[in-house]
Amino acid sequence: MFPLFGKEGLGEIYLTQIIAFALDIIIWYLIFMKAKCPICKKETEWEGNEFRPFCSERCKLIDLGKWASEEYRIAGKKDEEDKKKEEE
Numbered sequence: 186m187f188p189l190f191g192k193e194g195l196g197e198i199y200l201t202q203i204i205a206f207a208l209d210i211i212i213w214y215l216i217f218m219k220a221k222c223p224i225c226k227k228e229t230e231w232e233g234n235e236f237r238p239f240c241s242e243r244c245k246l247i248d249l250g251k252w253a254s255e256e257y258r259i260a261g262k263k264d265e266e267d268k269k270k271e272e273e
């Protein structure tokens with residue numbers, strides 16, 4: 186028998202169609218989804234937004250500042266540990 190008309194063959198076609206359909210929904214969702222700015226939680230446009238996932242340059246800079254201060258803290262800890270070692 187022709188494999189496509191077998192029970193398994195039909196099942197595979199059906200599964201691929203479901204996956205393709207699911208992917209379509211995901212793609213449409215991503216295109217029309219309103220993302221939320223991680224800083225101010227305001228809804229942001231993804232289309233044509235150069236600061237995404239942030240709503241504006243301000244929120245992007247706030248986030249950058251957060252990272253910078255976090256790195257500074259870690260660097261500070263390292264310095265303290267080095268000093269301790271020198272003292273011993």
Ligand SMILES: [Zn+2]
Nearest residue numbers: 222225240244
């Ligand atoms: Zn924002």
